[in-house]
Amino acid sequence: MMRTEKLYETDGHLFAFRSVVTEITELGGKPAVALAQTAFFPTGGGQACDTGTLGGVSVLQTEELNGVVYHVVDEAPAFSVGDTVAGEIDAATRFARMQAHSGEHIVSGVAHNLYGVENVGFHMDGLLMTVDFDFPLTKEQIDRIEQTANEVVYADVPVTAKTFSKKEAASIDYRSKKEFAGDVRIVTVEGVDRCACCAPHVSRTGEIGLIKILSCVSHRGGVRITLICGAEAYADYCDKYRQTLRIAALTASRHSETDQAVEALIAQNKELKNEIYAQKKRLCACIAAHAPASDGNLVVFAESCDPEELCEIALLLAEKAAGAAVACSGNDDDGYTYAVYCRGAAMNRHAKAINTALNGRGGGRDELIRGSFRASRSDIETFFRTFEVERP
Numbered sequence: 509m510m511r512t513e514k515l516y517e518t519d520g521h522l523f524a525f526r527s528v529v530t531e532i533t534e535l536g537g538k539p540a541v542a543l544a545q546t547a548f549f550p551t552g553g554g555q556a557c558d559t560g561t562l563g564g565v566s567v568l569q570t571e572e573l574n575g576v577v578y579h580v581v582d583e584a585p586a587f588s589v590g591d592t593v594a595g596e597i598d599a600a601t602r603f604a605r606m607q608a609h610s611g612e613h614i615v616s617g618v619a620h621n622l623y624g625v626e627n628v629g630f631h632m633d634g635l636l637m638t639v640d641f642d643f644p645l646t647k648e649q650i651d652r653i654e655q656t657a658n659e660v661v662y663a664d665v666p667v668t669a670k671t672f673s674k675k676e677a678a679s680i681d682y683r684s685k686k687e688f689a690g691d692v693r694i695v696t697v698e699g700v701d702r703c704a705c706c707a708p709h710v711s712r713t714g715e716i717g718l719i720k721i722l723s724c725v726s727h728r729g730g731v732r733i734t735l736i737c738g739a740e741a742y743a744d745y746c747d748k749y750r751q752t753l754r755i756a757a758l759t760a761s762r763h764s765e766t767d768q769a770v771e772a773l774i775a776q777n778k779e780l781k782n783e784i785y786a787q788k789k790r791l792c793a794c795i796a797a798h799a800p801a802s803d804g805n806l807v808v809f810a811e812s813c814d815p816e817e818l819c820e821i822a823l824l825l826a827e828k829a830a831g832a833a834v835a836c837s838g839n840d841d842d843g844y845t846y847a848v849y850c851r852g853a854a855m856n857r858h859a860k861a862i863n864t865a866l867n868g869r870g871g872g873r874d875e876l877i878r879g880s881f882r883a884s885r886s887d888i889e890t891f892f893r894t895f896e897v898e899r900p
């Protein structure tokens with residue numbers, strides 16, 4: 509089978525073309541079309557394949573087998589081998605991918621030039637990219653890489669691709685120097701980077717618009733950076749700016765001072781929590797103080813108390829009770845939350861009997877148990893009137 513001439517290798521901006529059909533076969537149960545020439549990029553170098561249309565049918569996927577690019581289409585085409593058909597690539601997606609991929613070459617090249625690190629892993633998830641460098645980089649170094657990469661964008665230098673024989677390539681200094689079986693296609697960002705790559709790229713760095721490194725984390729003795737470029741970086745900026753404006757409006761702050769406004773809110777929140785904690789302590793002390801002393805068990809019903817408060821109240825009530833101190837909160841319809849405390853007693857051993865009697869659940873350790881009852885207030889009062897805590 510005749511190898512496909514890859515138009516995207518010499519012109520990344522060719523989004524519509526015409527070519528002769530050389531083969532119609534099947535791949536994965538779908539019709540697949542081979543052409544003499546194509547501008548459709550098959551998956552490679554971390555970049556996803558192009559989609560679009562071919563002779564009126566949708567191209568779902570493009571893949572290369574032994575030098576032939578197959579266009580997997582969604583239905584049996586009306587054209588035949590020998591016909592000339594029109595192909596059209598989803599240009600917006602392809603262009604955004606080129607912005608991303610070319611941006612990645614610049615970042616990897618700049619990082620290599622400035623700090624001698626090698627790109628040892630590249631992944632593209634949609635337009636979000638990760639690059640793994642083989643040595644750690646500091647935040648300052650990452651900032652400088654990003655700044656320098658964007659200066660390469662402003663300089664609008666040419667990006668070119670040229671294919672060399674294996675012998676020619678041996679004498680050229682470029683990144684990603686792996687053992688290639690045949691020819692080596694080298695993508696050059698003028699004055700910045702040379703890297704072996706099979707994917708289509710922008711023609712000039714200015715097309716990339718913006719390069720933004722989003723994060724940098726330790727990874728296998730080096731670092732993994734996440735970055736976005738071009739249209740994706742602009743969309744991300746719009747989204748972040750929308751969030752900033754929203755935070756500014758919510759905190760009644762300037763949009764350049766939202767971090768300070770949020771810090772102030774967090775500090776205020778912490779202060780309020782401390783104040784609530786102190787108030788709850790005072791409330792518990794007040795409830796315990798107003799309870800009468802008892803020579804048996806002492807049961808107190810408190811309004812809207814959480815389990816922590818009930819424990820606090822039960823502990824304070826212990827001073828006034830010869831038996832167990834019981835603090836409950838709730839109502840007859842929904843049931844009650846409880847805490848039972850008795851100094852020197854193994855309350856956990858009583859938990860089962862108490863829960864069984866009052867349709868409850870819960871337990872605890874040693875002197876204190878907590879849980880909930882599905883019983884009425886009068887049932888709880890009646891039970892604890894006669895309940896006896898065993899003491900060791």
Ligand SMILES: [Zn+2]
Binds near residue numbers: 613
């Ligand atoms: Zn590449």
